[in-house]
Amino acid sequence: MLGYILKRFAVMVVTLWIIITLTFVLMVTLPGSPLNEERTTNETVQANLEAHYNLDEPYYIQYLLYIKSIVTFDFGPSIKQPTETVNDLLGRGFPISFELGMATIIVAVISGIILGIFAALKHNGIIDYLAMTIAVLGISIPNFVLATLLIQTLAVYWNILPAATWSSPVHMIMPTIALATGPMAIIARLTRSTMLEVLTQDYIKMARAKGLKPWKIIIKHALKNALMPVVTIMGTLLAGILTGTFVIEQIFGIPGMGKYFVESINQRDYPVIMGTTVFYSAFLIVMLFLVDIAYGFLDPRIKLHTKGGD
Amino acid sequence: MEKILEVNDLHVTFSTFGGTVQAVRGVSFDLHKGETLAIVGESGCGKSVTSNAIMRLIPDPPGKISNGTIEFKGKDLTQFSQKAMRSIRGVDISMIFQDPMTALNPTLTIGTQLVEGLMEHRKTSRAEAKERALEMMNLVGIPNPEERFKQYPHQFSGGMRQRIVIAIALICEPELLIADEPTTALDVTIQAQILELFETIQEQTGVSIILITHDLGVVAKIADRIVVMYAGKIIEEGTRKEIFYHPEHPYTKGLLKSVPRLDIKGANLIPIDGTPPDLFSPPQGCPFTARCSMAMEVCDKVYPLQTELSDTHKVDCWLQDDRAEQLVAQAADKT
Amino acid sequence: MTSSDQTKFVHSPADIPDDWFKWKDKDPEAAETVSRPSLSYWKDAWKRLKKNKLAMAGLVFLVILGILAVIGPILSPYVVTDQNRPDQFLPPSIDHWFGTDSLGRDVFTRTWYGARISLFVGLMAALIDFFVGVIYGGVSGYKGGRTDSLMMRIIEILYGLPYLLVVILLLVVMGPSLTTIIIALSVTGWVGMARIVRGQVLQIKNFEFVLASKSFGTRTPRIIRKNLLPNTMGPIIVQMTLTVPNAIFAEAFLSFLGLGIQSPYASWGVMANDALGAILSGYWWTLFFPAFFISFTMFAFNVLGDGLQDALDPKLRK
Numbered sequence: 008m009l010g011y012i013l014k015r016f017a018v019m020v021v022t023l024w025i026i027i028t029l030t031f032v033l034m035v036t037l038p039g040s041p042l043n044e045e046r047t048t049n050e051t052v053q054a055n056l057e058a059h060y061n062l063d064e065p066y067y068i069q070y071l072l073y074i075k076s077i078v079t080f081d082f083g084p085s086i087k088q089p090t091e092t093v094n095d096l097l098g099r100g101f102p103i104s105f106e107l108g109m110a111t112i113i114v115a116v117i118s119g120i121i122l123g124i125f126a127a128l129k130h131n132g133i134i135d136y137l138a139m140t141i142a143v144l145g146i147s148i149p150n151f152v153l154a155t156l157l158i159q160t161l162a163v164y165w166n167i168l169p170a171a172t173w174s175s176p177v178h179m180i181m182p183t184i185a186l187a188t189g190p191m192a193i194i195a196r197l198t199r200s201t202m203l204e205v206l207t208q209d210y211i212k213m214a215r216a217k218g219l220k221p222w223k224i225i226i227k228h229a230l231k232n233a234l235m236p237v238v239t240i241m242g243t244l245l246a247g248i249l250t251g252t253f254v255i256e257q258i259f260g261i262p263g264m265g266k267y268f269v270e271s272i273n274q275r276d277y278p279v280i281m282g283t284t285v286f287y288s289a290f291l292i293v294m295l296f297l298v299d300i301a302y303g304f305l306d307p308r309i310k311l312h313t314k315g316g317d
Numbered sequence: 318m319e320k321i322l323e324v325n326d327l328h329v330t331f332s333t334f335g336g337t338v339q340a341v342r343g344v345s346f347d348l349h350k351g352e353t354l355a356i357v358g359e360s361g362c363g364k365s366v367t368s369n370a371i372m373r374l375i376p377d378p379p380g381k382i383s384n385g386t387i388e389f390k391g392k393d394l395t396q397f398s399q400k401a402m403r404s405i406r407g408v409d410i411s412m413i414f415q416d417p418m419t420a421l422n423p424t425l426t427i428g429t430q431l432v433e434g435l436m437e438h439r440k441t442s443r444a445e446a447k448e449r450a451l452e453m454m455n456l457v458g459i460p461n462p463e464e465r466f467k468q469y470p471h472q473f474s475g476g477m478r479q480r481i482v483i484a485i486a487l488i489c490e491p492e493l494l495i496a497d498e499p500t501t502a503l504d505v506t507i508q509a510q511i512l513e514l515f516e517t518i519q520e521q522t523g524v525s526i527i528l529i530t531h532d533l534g535v536v537a538k539i540a541d542r543i544v545v546m547y548a549g550k551i552i553e554e555g556t557r558k559e560i561f562y563h564p565e566h567p568y569t570k571g572l573l574k575s576v577p578r579l580d581i582k583g584a585n586l587i588p589i590d591g592t593p594p595d596l597f598s599p600p601q602g603c604p605f606t607a608r609c610s611m612a613m614e615v616c617d618k619v620y621p622l623q624t625e626l627s628d629t630h631k632v633d634c635w636l637q638d639d640r641a642e643q644l645v646a647q648a649a650d651k652t
Numbered sequence: 653m654t655s656s657d658q659t660k661f662v663h664s665p666a667d668i669p670d671d672w673f674k675w676k677d678k679d680p681e682a683a684e685t686v687s688r689p690s691l692s693y694w695k696d697a698w699k700r701l702k703k704n705k706l707a708m709a710g711l712v713f714l715v716i717l718g719i720l721a722v723i724g725p726i727l728s729p730y731v732v733t734d735q736n737r738p739d740q741f742l743p744p745s746i747d748h749w750f751g752t753d754s755l756g757r758d759v760f761t762r763t764w765y766g767a768r769i770s771l772f773v774g775l776m777a778a779l780i781d782f783f784v785g786v787i788y789g790g791v792s793g794y795k796g797g798r799t800d801s802l803m804m805r806i807i808e809i810l811y812g813l814p815y816l817l818v819v820i821l822l823l824v825v826m827g828p829s830l831t832t833i834i835i836a837l838s839v840t841g842w843v844g845m846a847r848i849v850r851g852q853v854l855q856i857k858n859f860e861f862v863l864a865s866k867s868f869g870t871r872t873p874r875i876i877r878k879n880l881l882p883n884t885m886g887p888i889i890v891q892m893t894l895t896v897p898n899a900i901f902a903e904a905f906l907s908f909l910g911l912g913i914q915s916p917y918a919s920w921g922v923m924a925n926d927a928l929g930a931i932l933s934g935y936w937w938t939l940f941f942p943a944f945f946i947s948f949t950m951f952a953f954n955v956l957g958d959g960l961q962d963a964l965d966p967k968l969r970k
Contacts, residue, residue: 018808018809018812019812021809022809022812022813025809025813026813029818029821030821033821033825143951143954143955143958144947144951146897146950146954147897147947147948147950147951147954148943148947148950148951149901149904149905149946149947149950151904151905151908151921151924152924152943152946152947155924155927155928155931155939155943156939156943158931158932159931159936159939163931163932163934170932246814246815246816246817247816249814250814250816250817250820250905253909254905254908254909257909258928269909269910272820272824272909272910272911273910275824277824280821280824281821284817284820284821287814287817288813288814288817291814291817292812292814295812
């Protein structure tokens with residue numbers, strides 16, 4: 008297990024290093040980047056940039072200091088809002104984005120697993136077809152399309168839910184549904200197919216031959232095995248949800264990090280784009296690492312991996 | 318001897334995409350207490366389906382017991398609800414599967430998988446169940462049971478896993494043990510050990526065993542009686558001696574010729590040509606006709622009537638008819 | 653117990669005519685006859701795909717969409733970028749089948765123009781994934797050993813990179829355009845394909861027929877071309893079919909963020925973004941048509957991919 012953790016950790020560090028280096032190279036070589044052309048209209052901004060990026064030092068020193076600043080969680084200034092740093096924006100926006108993300112994951116995981124299990128247990132029945140049609144639709148409708156459709160129907164046409172902002176639990180319903188439907192559909196499909204596969208396994212037959220109750224067989228013998236692949240795709244789903252917050256927050260006017268990020272893209276506020284990318288990449292890569300570790304604990308073949316064991 | 322199981326005219330069908338498969342077509346046999354009965358045949362002959370039918374583990378749909386009775390100690394299991402069957406499974410009748418590598422749940426410890434049946438049926442505490450599980454692990458020859466109890470299946474070798482599977486099957490002291498190809502997935506040396514284990518267990522517990530296999534070599538060692546199945550039917554049955562030394566059905570003879578034998582000097586291994594018939598539309602006559610070297614015209618037209626050669630030895634073959642015997646005699650004269 | 657030498661019949665065989673008891677004429681092929689006609693792999697797969705109604709509906713939808721993407725903009729009297737302010741937000745009518753948008757542009761024309769973009773991006777992404785993935789995965793799986801583990805380490809690291817974030821970063825750098833979108837999508841997209849191909853190659857490499865041709869001294873490229881590829885095609889085709897909707901989604905998503913196709917040119921993502929303000933005022937058609945077509949195109953590719961998966965999986969062959 009320790010070897011496994013170390014291996015995953017090494018992969019995580021290398022991936023992080025690639026992202027940091029990539030952003031640095033882009034910042035330095037980018038036409039129009041303040042680091043490259045060394046001119047901005049605002050003196051405060053110029054001073055901030057020089058202080059943060061050590062522009063008078065040679066590149067390799069800049070690079071090392073850049074890595075140091077990121078390791079110490081300092082993502083530098085914004086060029087469009089001279090008084091703000093990326094850290095300020097993250098501090099304000101990220102908690103809200105995190106809330107949206109967590110609400111989405113909880114809804115997606117719970118409803119996806121339930122839908123998948125029911126579809127598998129009623130294999131080839133009406134529930135199965137219905138659940139799987141919903142799931143394919145959920146995968147097929149882009150989250151920003153779903154979001155706008157929800158606004159048009161629930162907010163504009165029926166006026167039963169508020170269309171924008173993030174001020175109360177009621178306001179959270181639509182954005183969460185819009186963002187959770189895709190991951191839910193993916194989880195439902197995966198749960199169904201692994202569940203179907205697990206149910207044909209000999210150990211399930213064996214559990215039936217022991218005379219165990221059906222629900223006990225499902226919960227104790229099938230579910231854990233069926234859910235392990237779901238754990239492995241959590242990292243990918245998380246990445247999708249995170250990028251999904253960019254559009255969802257913009258559409259619903261939620262003052263989260265995604266909204267700032269999209270604004271920074273439109274304003275070509277490079278330090279904010281790079282800083283946010285590094286922060287979000289690091290967040291996702293660490294999450295991916297944690298998911299891998301969690302998987303290692305769930306699967307005894309990894310947990311107890313010892314060389315030479317029979 | 319007391320009859321523990323009586324299967325009568327069992328039919329099992331599967332409705333599939335391509336039509337209805339008649340997997341088992343009128344199988345009848347019985348089993349006495351403490352006896353070992355082997356069901357032998359090629360893959361797809363219906364032997365596994367028969368054993369699953371006894372356990373009522375045929376997936377329904379698509380599978381269905383369409384006719385016949387399975388009387389276990391006088392009670393017809395085909396009439397039992399799935400709920401009622403659960404109190405039979407693992408308690409009165411247990412089953413062992415072919416591949417010990419897949420029969421154990423990889424995410425649960427051996428101990429959990431051993432005790433859960435006991436705790437379910439006997440309502441014992443986990444501590445009591447563990448005591449009993451350790452006893453069973455001793456019985457089936459697992460060294461260090463106390464330590465092994467906490468381990469996961471992947472930490473066991475194939476032979477050890479099959480011993481665990483046997484321990485799980487026997488933990489509630491069943492009266493009937495159905496072993497579906499219990500040694501097929503194992504090395505030859507391990508096979509012999511597992512077969513010996515069956516004998517030991519039978520001596521100690523008096524359990525009746527149905528042994529399902531395609532390997533007559535396995536049967537030769539421990540079976541009291543043998544049932545030979547082909548295309549969903551029993552085509553010959555008899556005691557081990559009768560089947561091995563006086564086989565009557567050409568198919569049984571073919572099977573015996575395809576088994577390596579040490580007791581007959583210079584015996585060649587002769588495989589049976591061809592494949593079994595399609596059970597979507599089984600032939601109306603003897604299903605073996607197409608592959609039989611002694612096929613007659615009658616064989617295609619009518620399924621052979623059963624001939625009782627002794628109280629225990631029965632065969633379904635037209636060669637038992639007087640008129641066929643004349644034909645065989647004539648053929649022998651010519652050569 | 654009775655003595656058992658005497659043969660006795662349980663039922664009477666008297667009704668069997670004597671002349672049935674003669675040797676059957678030997679039919680040498682009878683024992684060998686396989687009861688089911690053997691179809692070629694592709695014919696068989698096609699037959700099974702045809703039975704899947706949803707997948708076939710998806711296929712038909714995509715064919716029609718493809719045709720309309722080509723001829724749709726030609727059919728219409730309007731040009732995709734033509735603005736006509738007085739005509740803004742006209743509801744669907746004889747003149748403008750799908751209505752007009754905030755700048756008076758014809759939604760019908762823009763929808764088919766968007767279909768061109770989406771299908772082009774999807775197909776290009778799938779093709780590039782195919783070439784890079786097959787070469788990378790094929791070499792990795794076939795060479796094995798140290799080459800394989802090095803190549804897989806690289807994949808493992810690339811796999812950990814947040815795909816859309818990297819794409820966004822690249823687009824910010826390269827500037828938004830159709831070409832840069834396709835390049836950005838291809839930079840990381842092939843990883844999944846390479847994994848699948850490698851897995852297939854590893855599995856098939858040790859099959860007897862490959863070992864056989866190797867023992868005859870056949871050279872490596874020929875083995876890959878003649879033996880490995882035909883056998884790995886099934887999962888590859890499925891993966892390609894499922895890559896297309898992902899690429900279509902990514903393009904629409906990026907265009908929606910302002911990083912893809914730029915207004916006045918149309919892509920479904922651009923149209924949805926433009927419509928965002930309009931739907932609150934009730935101009936539903938500006939959103940409905942791009943939303944409908946993007947969703948149903950992705951739906952069609954997804955069900956077709958699922959159908960192909962079932963049809964091409966030899967394990968399910970019955």
